[in-house]
Amino acid sequence: MTIIETEDLRREFIVRAKAGRFTRTKKVVAAVDGISCSIAEGESVGYIGANGAGKSTTIKMLTGILVPTSGRVTTCGLPPVERRKDLARQIGVVFGQRTQLWWDLPLRESFTILGAIHRIGARAAADRIDQLVAELELAEFLDTPVRQLSLGQRMRGEVAAALAHRPRLLILDEPTIGLDMISKERLRQFLVAERAERGTTLLLTTHDMGDIERLCERVLVVDQGQLVHDGALGELRRTVALDRTMVVDYAEPQPPHEIPGTERVGYEIDGLRQSYRFHPTQTTAAKVVTEASRFGEVRDLTLQEPAIEDIVRTLYGARGSA
Amino acid sequence: MARLRSQMVYRTSFVLNVIGTFFTGLIEFVEIYVLLATAPIFGGLTLPEASLVFALSSVSFGLADMVFGQMDSLPSFIKQGQLESFLTKPLRLVPQMITSTVQLRRLARVLLGVITFAIAVPHAGIAWSPVMVGVVVGALVFGTTIFSALFVLAGGCQFWLINGTEFTNAFVYGGKYVSQLPGPVLLTPIRVFFTFVVPATVTTYLPVLILLDKPGPALLPQVLGWGAPLFAVWAWVLALVVWRAGVRKYTGAGG
Amino acid sequence: MSVHLQLIAAEFRRQSTYRLALAAGVFTNGIFGLIRAGVLLAAVAGAGGEAGGYDARTAILYVLWGQALLGAIPMWGWNEVASRVRTGEIAVDLARPIDLQVYWWFRDLGRAAMQFLGRGLPILILGSVVLRVPPPTDPLVWLAGALGLILGLAVNFLGRYALNLISFWTIEMQGFQILYMVVVSLLTGFTVPIHLFPGWLKTIAEWSPFPSMYQYPVDLISGRTTGVDVLPIIGIQLAWLLVLLVGTRVMTHFGTRRLVIQGG
Structure with a gap:
């Protein structure tokens, strides 16, 4: 109905x-x-x-x-x-x-x-x-x-x-x-x-x-x-598969890490904060977290989602060019 | 200056406000007019004489209201967090508050007072002399000073009365009302309070007694009118003591 | 409990949360009452002991009831509906299964009840003691007064509500609000009783709904108008109630329609 x-x-x-x-x-x-x-x-x-x-x-x-x-x-x-x-x-x-x-x-x-x-x-x-x-x-x-x-x-x-x-x-x-x-x-x-x-x-x-x-x-x-x-x-x-970014805050300073399926886009304060960008078709947020926590104690995690505005813009761009 | 100009921009609104302020004042005059249409004498004064009291009050109150009128909206300054921003600046609080909004529209009340004065004076039979001109000027100067003090006093009280702002209306707007009236109509407790605590009668009714050379009722002898400067000092002492205590309470309590 | 009683009760409780404001109202209305009592007594004395049918005692009663009713039957300032139109919150009101006017009217009854108890009654009691005027003893006076007050409140609400409804057509409300305030404070007989008005002004007042809000109910409750004279007064109040009721219904209907077509 x-x-x-x-x-x-x-x-x-x-x-x-x-x-x-x-x-x-x-x-x-x-x-x-x-x-x-x-x-x-x-x-x-x-x-x-x-x-x-x-x-x-x-x-x-x-x-x-x-x-x-x-x-x-x-x-x-x-x-x-x-x-x-x-x-x-x-x-x-x-x-x-x-x-x-x-x-x-x-x-x-x-x-x-x-x-x-x-x-x-x-x-x-x-x-x-x-x-x-x-x-x-x-x-x-x-x-x-x-x-x-x-x-x-x-x-x-x-x-x-x-x-x-x-x-x-x-x-x-x-x-x-x-x-x-x-x-x-x-x-x-x-x-x-x-x-x-x-x-x-x-x-x-x-x-x-x-x-x-x-x-x-x-x-x-x-x-x-x-x-x-x-x-x-x-x-x-x-x-519209857009990239997401995981921001990881470590308890101790860290060297730069590599996580499969992601690209490191941020390295701040001696590695206390590191950011990894990934495409949802390559890996998942859960996998990124698992990988990241193997390097040391993780204090905080933030997942930056693609903004709806970006999705809409991409979508509209695709429609406009089609 | 920028603030004054911004008030002119909203022209329709400004014009309506000016007209509104003027008519609100006019209605207050109509009250006195109607009462004197019923009886030839009101509180010992004729219509032109009572109009002079009203005129002096309107000019002084209008000027004070224009500059200090924002003081009694202190609770909204506090609620909007504007007071904090004033307190963080290395300037005194009162000047900052009064310059944040000078209400030009309130000149309408001053205008009403001037018109009333101009119409009433020829009918009042005053024996003009330089001293009498001085009395009028003094009444306006000290009147504006005293009403300004009342606004600051009200502002000071607001630190204690965030949700009870109407309390201060009793002496600010009550004071304005009293100042428009001939002294003898006031009941004794009102007469005492609005002369010796909140000196509202001192720069309106009393100077008119001097101009007309009339004696005045009990507790309000003509001679008291010459003490206007002293009453003005008293009003500001009272206002500043309360205001300072209020600010101390506000900053001490940590907001 | 029905929705109407709920609205009355809720607004009553809402008003009661502003205790300090109520106390401030009693204090300030009380001080103004003392000033106004002096003014009217002087006018009566100046006219030789009687003016416009008022002697010293009835003049004091007029001021006393006036100050006591100021909270319940406000002469100025009520722009809740207009400000909801301005902020767009009116959408919330329209999306409810209740008529806009019914909603605000019953809330207003709750408001008036609390204002009368919290502000009016203390002033009446204190004023009667301080100014030495005993309450009326004739039950008929109380009956006529109560009826007059209820009708007065209704006429007063409809006037305020109509003013607010103008905001459905224009956002420039300030002019109308100022005009209303000026007219109301004079023609209701609040500032000076209309019985003291010069003839021309009295005629204007008598052909307006404003004395029904205030002067007439005060005349009834203070025992100035008694006996068969009560009936035409109640009749005038009822007539204005009817006129304003029809007027505000038409305004609500077309105003709401305009709002949903224009989009606020």
């Missing part, structure tokens, strides 16, 4: 600029320029692209808070703008950088209020909240005012708030931006479990390849308002 369907979806904005003392120019810019796609219930889809590629505009049209200039969109079988309130009962949305939590009140109260707004019975709401609290490990700060929470804690709260009414579709706009590694991982683990258990459809935008790898079976890449890739992550990797 299809949960999101768009057909030649297009959204234009009029940009006014001052051209002279009295004249103004009007320019029509298409933020979303003819996107057609279909997402089935239960899928998990990464929606990626550079800033300003049209991701947020698409999400606004899917959720009914923006009217398309032309084309067709159906979410959960409903026309989003006309049936915005009915749709809101079936979907959960976390808009990047915007909160739906009550800033001055304990986290717990936001859940109660949202439960009431979605008109789920008090009993059902309480059960669901208890479950989310356990799975997202919110218990220790449930009674803390939201404004005192760390970014990671708050984002887990936001996700719980978006899921409180058991939506069929969860839309997350940049859910892991600014989070530390542990918080990111905790959130990803939860989303994997949530999907496995309830079959919730997931649509997320992100700049983090880790999110895509852990969470998304399918990736849509948008560039300048157009869909430039629609397929599995592996396909994307094969189409």
Whole structure:
């Protein structure tokens, strides 16, 4: 069953600029320029692209808070703008950088209020909240005012708030931006479990390849308002295999090492920090770590993933020249 | 200068703000006008006489507000971390804060005061002499000085009152309100507080008594008006003591 | 608990977290109350003991209730919806299965309730003691007053809400906000009771919704308007409530439509 369907979806904005003392120019810019796609219930889809590629505009049209200039969109079988309130009962949305939590009140109260707004019975709401609290490990700060929470804690709260009414579709706009590694991982683990258990459809935008790898079976890449890739992550990797870099911090100074399948691209502070660049088809991150730790005690590891911007640029370049 | 110019750039907004400031002041005058439309005498003064009190207050408060008005938004300076950046510079804090935003729009209130004064003076029957001109100039100079001190005092209190900024409105804007009024209308505790602790009546009502050669009510004799310089010194002593203590508390507590 | 009660309760608790601000409000409104009491008493005395139907006692009651209600029925400053439009947070509000106006109206009731208890009641109690004015004894006065206050708050909310809705059409809100503030502080009868206005100004006020927010409810609760005179006052309040309700519904409908078409 299809949960999101768009057909030649297009959204234009009029940009006014001052051209002279009295004249103004009007320019029509298409933020979303003819996107057609279909997402089935239960899928998990990464929606990626550079800033300003049209991701947020698409999400606004899917959720009914923006009217398309032309084309067709159906979410959960409903026309989003006309049936915005009915749709809101079936979907959960976390808009990047915007909160739906009550800033001055304990986290717990936001859940109660949202439960009431979605008109789920008090009993059902309480059960669901208890479950989310356990799975997202919110218990220790449930009674803390939201404004005192760390970014990671708050984002887990936001996700719980978006899921409180058991939506069929969860839309997350940049859910892991600014989070530390542990918080990111905790959130990803939860989303994997949530999907496995309830079959919730997931649509997320992100700049983090880790999110895509852990969470998304399918990736849509948008560039300048157009869909430039629609397929599995592996396909994307094969189409655009970009180098990754492993930065290794040793406990003791080291001579420069060679690791098979990699190229050493950094040697700093007498070898305390060494960087190895490798291509995903040549070796894996795990192998690089194993090799690197044979030379001495490793204090810290950082894996530098190719930025989504680079992937998109490469992809777009390939498309443009084809 | 760059800061002043940047205010002019947002022209529509600036014009609206000027008009808004002017009309806000005008409404305050309408209050006095309406009360004097009901009764011929209000606190011992006629309409032109009471207008003079209002005019002196408007000019002094407007000037002080223009330069020192930002002092009572100290909590937002603190919240935005701007105070730290001021503290790290080898300059005194108060000059840095007041020059960070000089609010030109507040000249509208000064303008209102000047217009009111110009209209009211011919009807007030003042026996002009060089001394009387001196009284008016002195009232404006010391008035601006005293209101400026109130803003600094309010700023100093904010170090303790981050979420209770409204406390200081009681004496800054309460002081402004009191200074627009004829002294006899004030209930005794208010009259005492806003003369001897926060000297708001001293540069508005009292100089008008001197100009009109009227005696003044209990606790507010005309002669007190000549003490304006002393009251100005007192206001600044009070303001700076509180301000310094506030800064010490802030830096001592480590932010 | 229904969503409406939840919203009232939540906003009530939210307001209650700002304890210092509430205390500051009591203090500052109290000081201003003492100043204003002096002003009005002097005006009454200057007019020979009675002005615009006010004597010393009713003048004090007028000031007392005015200062006490200032938190609950604010004369100025509420731009929460407008600022959410400016920051784009309005998207979060629109993506909820609840009407925008219903959402903010019930929150406003919670806000008013806390402001009345935390700010208004202490001022009423302290003021009655300090200024020696006993509370009304006639239950009918309390009844008419309570009704008038609830209607006054509703009219006041709808006025503020309508002002905020203008932000759906323009980002230049400052002019409208200043205009509203100037008009409201005068025509509600907050600064000076409209009964003291010169004829022309009084006529303007009486043909506006503003006295319904403030002057009329204060007249009812302070026992200035009693008996059969209560009914036309309540009627006027209800009429304005209806007019503003229809107006804000139309504005909400077209404003939301404009927002989703223009894209905020």
